[in-house]
Amino acid sequence: MPREPAGVRVYTVCDESKYLIVRNVPSLGCGDELANLFATYGPVEECTPMDAEDCEPYTDVFFIKFSQVSNARFAKRKLDESVFLGNRLQVSYAPQFESLLDTKEKLEVRRKEVLGRMKSSAGRPEGLSHHSPGQGSSAGNSHHQMSSNKREYTKAFHASQIEDPRFSHVSSNKDYFPSESMNATVNLVREKLDKIQSGSDNSSAVVTSKKPRTDNRRRI
Numbered sequence: 719m720p721r722e723p724a725g726v727r728v729y730t731v732c733d734e735s736k737y738l739i740v741r742n743v744p745s746l747g748c749g750d751e752l753a754n755l756f757a758t759y760g761p762v763e764e765c766t767p768m769d770a771e772d773c774e775p776y777t778d779v780f781f782i783k784f785s786q787v788s789n790a791r792f793a794k795r796k797l798d799e800s801v802f803l804g805n806r807l808q809v810s811y812a813p814q815f816e817s818l819l820d821t822k823e824k825l826e827v828r829r830k831e832v833l834g835r836m837k838s839s840a841g842r843p844e845g846l847s848h849h850s851p852g853q854g855s856s857a858g859n860s861h862h863q864m865s866s867n868k869r870e871y872t873k874a875f876h877a878s879q880i881e882d883p884r885f886s887h888v889s890s891n892k893d894y895f896p897s898e899s900m901n902a903t904v905n906l907v908r909e910k911l912d913k914i915q916s917g918s919d920n921s922s923a924v925v926t927s928k929k930p931r932t933d934n935r936r937r938i
Contacts, residue, residue, distance in 0.1 A: 734787055734813070735811045735813040737812040738756075738811060739768070739771075739780070739812045740752065740781075740797075742806060742808045743777060743778045744777060744803045749766075751803075753765035756784075759793035760789025760793065761784065763783045763785055764783040768781050777805065781812070781815075787827060794810075794811065
């Protein structure tokens with residue numbers, strides 16, 4: 719028969735505990751094997767059978783105590799409904815066995831975990847990109863390559879203009895457009911540019927024609 723999907727349950731810090739109860743363990747005297755299995759997820763301080771607990775025939779119930787709640791949480795998530803010597807284990811938390819000191823320690827550990835997560839989320843930049851470093855480096859390389867290609871094309875274009883005699887000199891009497899009004903505008907702009915150029919030439923000539931005046935005043 720197909721197995722029904724297990725129900726999903728959310729555990730709070732009060733429900734979780736470093737004490738676990740394992741049911742449906744085969745009655746084969748396999749307490750050491752069970753302890754070794756759970757010890758792969760963290761240090762196990764105690765693993766004892768619970769003879770007073772009601773259970774199915776030919777099965778046992780074991781009480782397991784971890785040193786830390788995080789180890790018990792990991793073991794429960796991995797071993798609950800897992801197959802052990804032909805039987806499917808049933809692992810549950812047992813917070814009823816906690817002492818006052820155990821509960822206080824559990825809540826303090828949880829408080830530190832929450833504060834650490836809050837600090838890490840607060841220190842993260844808001845506009846952080848989700849691209850991996852490889853993607854960022856490839857994008858940067860492609861952008862750098864495009865920029866270098868653009869610079870090389872610009873240099874080649876200017877060099878071709880300088881070497882081409884057609885761009886060395888343009889006659890001032892040449893008509894660029896078939897329309898007379900546009901050619902008249904071009905001529906007007908030429909005249910203004912010629913006046914500006916002639917004025918700058920005259921000012922530079924006046925400046926160069928002046929002789930430097932010597933200062934004969936006595937210095938105190």
